[in-house]
Amino acid sequence: MLQIVKRSAIFLLIALTAWVVVRAEGGAPQGGGDVPLEQLPYLENLLFQSSRFNRPADMRAVPAEHVIPILETDEPVLENAQFVLYLNPDTVNFKVQDKTTGYVFATAIDEPDAGTFTPLLSSGIGLEYINIRTNYAMRQNVGLIDTEFSVDKTIVENRVELDIYVGGFCTRRVCQQNYEGYLAGEVSLEQMINLGFIEIGIGFALHVTLTESGITAHIPFASIEESFPETIRLASLILFPGMGATHKDDVPGYMVIPDGVGALIRYEDNQGRFLVPFEERFYGGNQGIVSTRMSVTSYPLSMPVFGAVHGVKQHAFLAIIESGDANARLLAYPNGASNTPYNLIFTKFDYKQTYRQSFSSDGTGGAMRIHTSSLDDVTVHYRFLPADAADYVGMARSYQNYLISRGHLTPQTPSEGPIPIHLQVLMADSQSSFIGTRLVPMTSLEALREMVDAFMAAGLTNQTVSLLGWNQGGYSGYLPAPVRFERSIGSSRAFQATIADLQDEGHRVLLVNNYQSATEASRDVSFRNDVAEGVNRFKLTRTCETCVYTDRHLLYPFSSTRLALNHLEDYEALGVEVMFEGIGHRLFSYHDRQTHTRSEALDHYTEIYDAYQGRGHYVSPHAYVYPYITDYFHAPLFNSQLAYFDDLVPFLPIVLSGHIEMYSQFLNFNSLGRVPLLMLIDFGIYPSYILTENRSSLLRGTD
Template identity: 25%
Template sequence: MSKIKKAVGYGCMAALLFFGIVPWVIGEQKPADGSERFHENKEDRAISYKINSYTSPETKHAQIAARKVPDGYKLAAQSERLELYMDNAMKSIMIKNRQSGYVWSSIPEEEGLQQERLNEEWHAALRSPFLVEYFDEQSMLQRGSYLSLESTTERVEQVPGGIKATYALQKLDVTFTMEVKLEDDALVVRLDDKDMAENGKAKLSSIQPLPFLGAVLKDEIPGYMLIPDGSGALIRFQETHPRYDQAYDGKVYGMDHAAEYSDLRSINEQPILMPVFGMVHGTGQNGFLGIIEDGKHTSRIIAYPSGVNTNYYWTSPKFVLRYAYYQPTSKNMGGFNTFQAERNHEDRQVRYIFHDGRDADYVGMAKTYRNYLKDLDILKPKSVSQENIPLHMELLGLEKEPGIIGNTMVNMTSFEEAEAMVNELMNQGVHNLSVVFRGWDEGGLNGNNPDKFPVAKELGGEKRLLELKKSLEEKGVPLFLFADYTSAYGKNDDFSPKADGIRTISNNVLSDTYYLWFDEESSSDLTVYFINPKLAAEMAKSDAERFDQMGIDALALGKTGSLLLSDHHPQNKMSRMQAAGEYEKLAGSLLGKMDHVGVYKPNDYLWKYSSQMFEMPLYSSQYMFSTDTVPFLQIALHGYVDYFAPSANFNANPQQYLLRMVEYGAYPSYKLTNEPSWKLKNTLSNDMFTSYFKDWKGEIASTYEKMNAVLKHVQDATIEQRNVLDYGVVEVVYSNGKKIIVNYRAKDISYENQTVPKMDFILAGGE
């Protein structure tokens, strides 16, 4: 797909999202009690503050009455904070919070079910302890539940902290076990792969355990669901809403393009970097955070808003066991539909951590996830405190331009010019820089990968690169060389696409072709293959030795941090779980030789290896059913690792983007070139349409000065509270007592005897 086509498509999608979302979001959110603090600015409540790219104020609600545990349920286990109840056949469970008395149930209340006009399928599903998808004898995907599949509970046995049930799906001749147990403030649900038996012709495609835990009918309970879309998003419970066409189906760590068909560059979705989801029953009253622990690499987060099939809001993990695919049998694309013969052999486990009181909201969930990662030694306190915040400066050196006969190289930034650019910014007051240099080798940015050497002579060669590295090091500026261990551009560095490239589930070599011109027929420029993760880890280990010998101590990983693919090569199959393990080895071997490893949009399994995180999402995908965007990701990370926003010089509204970066505690980033951007018009980097350093240096210095004035005081602190005081006015409270108040409005507002200017922010609180 051409970049022009993509731009038009994205523009249309943005327009559809905006005009589709606005009519439903406006008026459906009730104003918070705190909104009266800004009554003098009611006329300023523009529509832009109420769309789902922002967060709405919370409304105080009366205490939600707890459900009663029916007489037919028996106590199966208890911990210090929770009690677990089950019916006789473990078709449903209840969890009681011993401190608050609140009760969570895996099935909705019977009164609501009776009132709803449900078809037979959903009548059975809402009363089921699980939902399954399976392939029948004709390879057609079907759905079923406990009742519809004529299931029985063969056995219920006691296990430490809980119970384990064996279910027999008589209609499919399938059995599997589900274990539920308590661990302090958490419910752990586990499906062991070894206990699963498929004896009939039908084969399982997916399982959703306890899908209706905490399900809510329309807005009978105030609250929302949390989904890990980009920075994070909420789906609030509403009485009136559109009739949505589909639910949220979030693929954890993105789509597996080796198993699921898609255009690799046509999907305009924010990434899912964390396997989490959540539910709140009354903000500040009751909630839970779900964390997928095992089986996460082939899992999805499902969230149904009211209006899709039923009037219930519900969310759950969906564990994928098999994929459907099309198997070609001839070159003219003849073939047949089939499915993965061998299921993904992985255990599956999800942990539900329950909240009450002040922590029962998305902020409390993010703090819980932060503590969870700390306990696993994934997040660690920063070893060095800095006086000023960093600014990410990404430079493009060499790029290739295809011609009628061969390629020519376009020199955009030499090593000498890079040093001059850094010096100029530092002289203008940018005190702390982090520099990534892309296109530093002789093949340019889109040249010879996985071969990365030698250093491009056009840019000054290896000697000048090392001089640049030393000069920046003396200024306290790390120089990251960009490296990609995922993409391969044909046969080079002994890479063979057929032998070393990732194979799809239909045993084809996975590839993607980038087109320079308007349509595919005009000019096919670059075919990209994908490196087997095990080979990638070996390459990185070898490269680390060579970089170490050169004196390079910082690398920045591109697609390797976020693109996770399985490999279906007949002689070397690899699951996504195994691929993630290889990428961990890869990052570990680099970090063993490097002082810094930066990663672009890293999935959470690479967070422990990431010295800095680049292009972290500040928005959600803004689906129709999402009502709010929230900084769940940033609340979890702030104070433990430096994370940078996507490039500010490619944002359509610089002032609002500045406010979003400050509010989310994200540091600024810019993609820059020493030469004018028009020189890239005939290259695959023609999307860098505004990268000319001379055009941006003043704006960069000004933005940095504004952001550094407030963020430098909280860069090592954690985010402890985030209060939306009214539409377009946000207070962020840090662990050191500092508060940042961001005013998106077009008029000044008052805050604790201070004035927050329009479209601006202030620092308050603390010593």
Template identity: 25%
Template sequence: MKRISVPKRWLALAAVCAATLAALAVFAALAANRQPPAAPQPAAQTAAQPAVRQEAAGSGVPAAPVPDKGEFVPVAESRYLTLKANPATGHFIVTDKRSGDVWKSYPEEAGSRDGQNQGKWLSNLESPVMISYVEFNVRRDLAKESNLKEGKGLVTGFAATGQGFQVRYEFPELGFVIPVEVRLGEDYVETKILKDGLKDARIFTEEERKTKKDNEARLVSVRLYPFLGAHTSEQTDGYLLLPDGPGAIVDFKRDRAGTNHYYNERVYGADWAYSANAKFSIRRSVRAPVFGIKAGEKSLLAVIHEGAEYANVVAAPSGTFSPYNWATAEQQYRFMDYQYTNTKKTEGYVTFTKELTATDRSVRYYLIAGGDDGYVRMAARFRQYLIDEVGMKRLPAGDDKLALQLHVLGADAERGFLWDSYLPLTTTAQAQEIVQELNAVGVERMSVTYLGWQRKGYSSYGGSFPLPGKLGGNEGMRQFADFVHAKGYRLYLDGSNYAFNNTGGDGFRRNRDGLRDNGASVISYRRRGTDKTLVSPRFASKVIEKDLDKMRALHVDGLVFGQGIGSLLNTDYNDKYAATREEAVQIQQRMFGMTKDALGHVQVEDGNIYTWKYVDHIHGLPVDGSGDLFVDRQVPFLQIALHGLVTYSSEYGNDSDDYETAFLKGIEYGAVPSFVVTYAKSQQLLETRSLGQFFSTYYKDWLQEMAAQYQRYDEALGDVQQQWITGHRALADGVFETAYGNGKRIVVNYNERPYAGDGWTVQPRDFVVVK
């Protein structure tokens, strides 16, 4: 399945332009896209906890600046951690009993010189809560920023709970109440904005209405304890870990050039329901809601545990707003939207959604002691999170052979002067011939995915059955599946086509069954010569359920979802199929679950974390980031976390800008090889509606190379597919080592000169296996 992507060089150029523009409007950008939180009620204080003062609602004390150590009292203890809290502010300190490491909910004081923190950012740094809000009766298109100190906020409730504490923050002038709960787990501290008790509207008395104007202030977003773990570059060495691509490292630097770069990305990507007149980010989508901070020898892994679908990850290096390096989760409760004011949709205005999206929002901060391999330890802890909380399982023990990911392009529409015609590129009989020839040249294992199998070809969506006779028909696919099974392989069909419709097949009616945005417009777009309409997820789910019996009759082993299912997440304002973003997650999971139940297997392309527990393989797992100027290097954080739980591949080996580097990156990152091929010669793809993006697919041109690459991958990685990645480091500039649980090490050399190790040498642009 082809990932919709932009050439890397274009991404890098776009990132440079975006960074320049960001410098002109950085504060406005931070203010935009914010959403509101939830409010906690004071819990009953347990007898085992020390007595603390609890103010009555409405008589709170002004939030203090960064508290002194003497103001903290013990409130909870777990197996590995202790928690102290300050009742006057709600700030806290967590200590790791195993290592003695201390993490604070506010910035480390050391390393911050007088005069560095000024104005609004001084009060930001001192506040346990930052908010943004919109005043609908003043500027409905502008989100304002504030914090507990600047907004004259109060702590109006505090109580120990046994596992931690609850605290209530109030903004009397705005009418906001934000209830918060902090609790200890075995090796983490969880901060939560509670849905119950959240208020975001001021209630005016009759007397107040006579003298005061109601600006109709409403919450847009909340950052809770935004500077938890923040450190200056002067204080310590370390870095920020961001969820960009496989994982991005931003080093703590004392003299970082450029001070206007920051990271602010929506988890699971943009919501197309609010896409009117909007500009989408050019960065890679956040597939896993994680970020991290390494400071000296200690590390902190943050996982957005509840409400990730409504969260942003925000981070900035030192020198961008303050002397601190920091990263946080921003919880969104309202969303910027464009409302049209005429039926032609040529005029309108920017505003924020009226409804409050109220759900519990929590972030778990895992305390990790260790050495220099901070991101490796973070990834190992995230792997355990995937097992314990997401439901993933370790790969079963098997033989020591990789399965080449072979994708076959079936057919597409051929462009004509008056109308299009059907152009077969690989029939089912020809696909069988390709598999046989690959066997003959040494490819012992394969997993085959058939693209463009649907009735009208790759660029046609909807009404997939029956399969076209020119491709082999239903019987041809069934025979191909039986042939593949006789070899011991699996056959998958591309399921990404179910996310769209442009044929009216399956009873689809655009105005009835299409995904609608907040302005009730059906969402369609044109890409690579093809118009397509996004299908309401509930409608897509019904169609898939209906088609599963037909697929079972073809003897195929599963579907490969991608693009709109598993990698896009949208709110649906279609009254017939309405779904929140949270409900859309559940609908997509249902599609994955019922496909696995019916056919036995399911895969995903570049999918979000909520799909991972269902899949046998992840296609298109990124090995490169977005090309941001302030990112210092990419690391295989996701690959380290996933290896041993699920197999994965990156881009097609024959569809890469730099084939040799892509091969070496796959070896370094523990991937499996992947190719997309046709029986027809590559130039025929230029005649199709949408396959011109694949520039070299003729299988005979790649037959020997596929076999050679497969054998080299198998030599390096065949016996470690079930193993954890236990280490990853740079041995020198351009030389990287990956270590596995069975003691195997693989060293990759990207340089043009050899690199000598202890008893071994890796040649230029090559790798060596060290056992």
């Protein structure tokens, strides 16, 4: 009932907002009659079938012949009231059988037929390593069964502890052909080395705990050993590559990807349409290290979760990465990708990455080096959902419950007052001129007051007003800014009086600042001490020839923290709140005497989240910020709409519903008509607008 009331109120709010904006512009709504569905042209029909919308669910039952069997090689190792856990020690394949339904999820595939991927998919765990002797080449997707490995098993209460050691590995087919002869003593080790045999010498522990909701996999970082660090280094561990795997369209269902608002990849026979898998790093790319692979998404993976449905309202699992997420990659293989006939979804946890260290100022040439990208334990919870929760909605609710149980989400008491709206007002900006820059005033304090009053008169009395370019010099190039107001807009006393008036009327006032990036015009920022170096020891500077200031720098996380904490008392004295750009949305590795990981960067930013809790707000925050916020600004309405994706689903809004209020991206820039407005109502997201007093054409030459 609460959701229905909320949606109705958002609908009325959007209607009122549209009336105010149209009235302010002196225009009238334009439009024509609705086109009957049967008369929609061919391209419109394709649009409705695209990943911009959600298609009806495939309600077919999972065929009995495609239920994974329990084999003689599968040993029962643990059992509780809900599940039985089996282990095949020859492949480290765990199988989890639901005692109520008999359905089985497995971490590997029994006897797969996947070409070069067959060894990986036959194994419950895989790895990737760096061979220093072969110019730091990385060997990818190595399955345990393709190696000489040993497993020591210990059962402790409800936990199976495996100590795994990976020894020899054949890197070439001729080596594999002679491997049986090597085991029989017919081929010597020296001959095998010449044929491509290599000693990997990597060990690690894998702990699997049986819980009431499924299993938890844990890999302690301290357990990792490298016997030959001069030649072989562990790059990544691949956890449970066969979990939830299906063959082509044999099983109805889909994979869930936390891209943007949410995306599904359906189990269909793709007939070779995809050549490569979907692969993205959680929380976006790492700008601190040069990657050979560019991101293809419009939205980063903002939540460390993924899952799969086998038959809607029948069987499903949700994977939640509790630790190790800052250096994890999500891979989703629609069948046909990499010539595999299977639908796959799993994670790779990166421990080391290669980069080129240049010794010249222009960044050319150099030698290969290794960056230790993670020092974290890996913990992943696999939750097997009951039938009534076996869909993307059930997954979102399960993740929400997990966050609540960890204290990362706090239920909000529904407000009986007016529905909120977010208004961002650009006060001033800076513009390139013939010599240097000049200020471009965009909104006076009097006009700001008039805007708020106009929305108030239309019944929009619950406003969050964020001020952009309030600082000396305006917005472009002058952040991070100390708490000093732009004098051409108004004196400090006038700003304070306006803010106090708005707050007295019940509105929130936020000052927008950016403590993560800077330019040469930024105050209190030292290029030498505050601008971060990447792991290759080059400054993290991006050049933009059309920007007001051509060089934009990323700051060290500890410098961002120092600046933000230094300004906290000034914000408190004003009684205002702060909207942070960048922080909460970007993590990167960096070099400061030694290389540091993204997790170490997050530790610094967490000092800001803690200090500003109740006062700090963030643009498109990732899941690690949820414990510190009550609202989410610039919430996505779409996913990246890649060819992989079949459906758009409100996964993110369902997770945050009732706990964190969400505000849309600016509706001024909506070019899709009424559809996004209807999505706001459907998803329970409040509208946002960016406003100025003066015409936007004056912003030519600004950022």
